Amino acid sequence: MAPSTTSKKGGAGLRHLLLLCLILLPSRLSQPLPAPSPSPAASPSPAPPTSPLSPFNDRLEAAYIALQAWKHAIIEDPKNLTENWCGPFVCNYTGIFCTAARDDPHILTVAGIDLNHGRIAGYLPDHLGLLADLALLHLNSNRFHGTLPGSMSHMHLLFELDVSNNLLSGAFPSFLTSLPSLKYLDLRFNRFDGELPDGVFGGKLSLDALFANDNKFNVTLSSGTLANSTASVIVLANTELTGCLPPTIADMADTLVELVLLNTSISSCIPPEIGKLRKLKVLDLSRNALAGELPESIGDMESLEVLNVAHNQLSGVVPTSICMLPKLRNLTVAGNYFCGEPVSCLHVPLRDDRMNCIPEWPHQRTHEECIAFEHRPPVHCGANGCILHHPL
Numbered sequence: 001m002a003p004s005t006t007s008k009k010g011g012a013g014l015r016h017l018l019l020l021c022l023i024l025l026p027s028r029l030s031q032p033l034p035a036p037s038p039s040p041a042a043s044p045s046p047a048p049p050t051s052p053l054s055p056f057n058d059r060l061e062a063a064y065i066a067l068q069a070w071k072h073a074i075i076e077d078p079k080n081l082t083e084n085w086c087g088p089f090v091c092n093y094t095g096i097f098c099t100a101a102r103d104d105p106h107i108l109t110v111a112g113i114d115l116n117h118g119r120i121a122g123y124l125p126d127h128l129g130l131l132a133d134l135a136l137l138h139l140n141s142n143r144f145h146g147t148l149p150g151s152m153s154h155m156h157l158l159f160e161l162d163v164s165n166n167l168l169s170g171a172f173p174s175f176l177t178s179l180p181s182l183k184y185l186d187l188r189f190n191r192f193d194g195e196l197p198d199g200v201f202g203g204k205l206s207l208d209a210l211f212a213n214d215n216k217f218n219v220t221l222s223s224g225t226l227a228n229s230t231a232s233v234i235v236l237a238n239t240e241l242t243g244c245l246p247p248t249i250a251d252m253a254d255t256l257v258e259l260v261l262l263n264t265s266i267s268s269c270i271p272p273e274i275g276k277l278r279k280l281k282v283l284d285l286s287r288n289a290l291a292g293e294l295p296e297s298i299g300d301m302e303s304l305e306v307l308n309v310a311h312n313q314l315s316g317v318v319p320t321s322i323c324m325l326p327k328l329r330n331l332t333v334a335g336n337y338f339c340g341e342p343v344s345c346l347h348v349p350l351r352d353d354r355m356n357c358i359p360e361w362p363h364q365r366t367h368e369e370c371i372a373f374e375h376r377p378p379v380h381c382g383a384n385g386c387i388l389h390h391p392l
C-alpha cells in the first residue's frame with residue numbers, strides 16, 4: 001500500500017477528532033438548551049421528573065426512526081456499539097452526537113455520528129435521509145455493503161463524510177456532487193466502480209479533501225477535470241485514469257497542497273504548467289507510464305517537500321532546480337531512465353535514484369537496458385500534456 005495514502009489517514013483522523021470536539025464542547029451543549037421540555041407526556045413512566053436535557057422534538061423523532069431502521073439493517077455489531085440504541089432519546093446512543101440546530105438554538109438535533117472502527121456489518125437504509133441536520137458522518141472501518149442511499153441528498157448540512165474502508169459498491173453516488181456543505185469526502189478502500197464524475201472536481205461541489213483511492217473508479221482526465229477543484233488534498237491512487245495530465249492542472253495553484261496519483265496507469269507527459277502549484281507539498285506520480293523529462297519548472301514549486309516519480313519512463317537529467325528546492329526532503333526518482341543527476345541532489349535528506357541510467361553510479365539499470373531505451377522512438381509532449389510518439 002502507498003505510504004502517502006496511509007500516512008494521510010492519521011492526519012485526517014486527528015482532524016475528525018478536532019471537529020467532533022468542537023461539536024461536543026460542553027458550552028455548546030448546555031447553553032442553548034431550553035429548560036424542561038414542555039411535553040412531559042412523552043415520558044409517562046417513572047422517568048426523572050425534571051430532566052433539563054430531554055427536549056423531544058420532531059427532528060429527534062425523525063432521527064429516532066432513522067436510527068431504529070439502521071439498527072435493523074445491522075446484522076453484526078461485534079463491539080456492541082448499537083446495543084444501547086433503544087428508547088426515544090437518541091442523543092444518549094453510542095456514537096450519536098447532538099447539538100443545537102443551526103437554524104434554531106432551542107432545538108436539539110443529531111449533528112454527528114461516529115461509528116469509526118466498529119467492524120459493523122449491514123447496510124445503510126433509506127431512512128438515513130431523515131437525519132437532515134447531520135454535519136459529520138464517520139463510518140470508517142466497518143463492513144457496510146450496498147451503496148449510499150439517495151435520501152442522503154437531504155443532508156444539506158453534511159460537511160464531512162467518511163465511509164472509507166467498508167464494502168460499499170456500485171456507481172459513484174451522484175447526489176454527492178450536489179451536497180452544498182460537503183467539504184471532506186472520503187470513499188477510499190471500498191468497491192465503488194464506474195466513472196468518477198467531473199462534478200467531483202468542481203461544479204456545485206467545493207471539496208477541501210477528496211479521497212477516492214482504492215476503489216474501481218475510472219477517471220477520465222480532460223482539461224476541465226481537475227482544473228475546477230478547490231481541494232487541498234486529492235488522492236486517486238490505485239484507480240484507473242485515462243487521458244493526460246492537463247496543463248490546466250495549474251488552475252489549482254491557490255488551493256492544492258497534496259496530489260497523489262500513484263498507480264493510476266496514467267500515460268502522459270508531465271506538463272510544465274505543474275510548476276505553478278506553489279502551495280503543493282506532496283506530489284506522488286509514481287508507478288504510472290509517465291514519459292518525457294521532468295520539467296525544470298518543478299523547481300518553482302517552493303513548498304514541495306515530497307516528490308515521488310518512481311517507476312515511470314522518465315528520461316533526461318533530473319533538473320538542478322528541483323534539488324535546490326528549499327523544503328524538499330524526500331526525492332524518489334527510482335525506476336526510470338534518467339541519465340544524470342546534479343550534485344545538488346545529494347543534499348536532499350532522503351533520496352532514491354536506483355534503477356536509472358546514471359553512469360558510474362551504484363544500483364543502476366544494466367548497460368543493455370539503457371542502450372535499448374535510447375533506441376526507442378523519442379517521446380514528444382503535446383500542448384495538451386499527451387505523449388506524441390514519432391511515427392516509425
Ligand SMILES: *[C@@H]1O[C@H](CO)[C@@H](O)[C@H](O)[C@H]1NC(C)=O
Pocket residue numbers: 078079080
Ligand atoms: C456484546 O454483547 C454480547 C451479548 O451481550 C456479549 O457476549 C459480548 O461479549 C459483547 N461484546 C463486547 C465487545 O462487549
Ligand SMILES: *[C@@H]1O[C@H](CO)[C@@H](O)[C@H](O)[C@H]1NC(C)=O
Pocket residue numbers: 048051053054089092
Ligand atoms: C442520558 O444519559 C444520562 C447519563 O447516563 C442520564 O442521566 C439521562 O437520564 C439520559 N437521558 C435520557 C433521556 O435517557
Ligand SMILES: *[C@@H]1O[C@H](CO)[C@@H](O)[C@H](O)[C@H]1NC(C)=O
Pocket residue numbers: 193194195217218240
Ligand atoms: C474502466 O476502465 C477499465 C480499464 O480501462 C475498462 O475495462 C472498464 O470498462 C472501464 N469501466 C467503465 C465503467 O468505464
Ligand SMILES: *[C@@H]1O[C@H](CO)[C@@H](O)[C@H](O)[C@H]1NC(C)=O
Pocket residue numbers: 198199201202203204224225228
Ligand atoms: C469548470 O469551470 C469552467 C469555467 O468556470 C466551466 O465552464 C466548466 O463547466 C467547469 N467544469 C466542471 C466539470 O464543473
Ligand SMILES: *[C@@H]1O[C@H](CO)[C@@H](O)[C@H](O)[C@H]1NC(C)=O
Pocket residue numbers: 001238239240263264
Ligand atoms: C494498482 O491499481 C490497480 C487498480 O487500478 C490494482 O488492481 C492494483 O492492485 C494496484 N497495485 C498495487 C501495487 O497496489
Ligand SMILES: *[C@@H]1O[C@H](CO)[C@@H](O)[C@H](O)[C@H]1NC(C)=O
Pocket residue numbers: 003004284306308330331332350
Ligand atoms: C520518502 O518517499 C518514499 C516514496 O514516496 C517513501 O516510500 C518513503 O517512505 C518516504 N520516506 C519518508 C521518511 O517519508
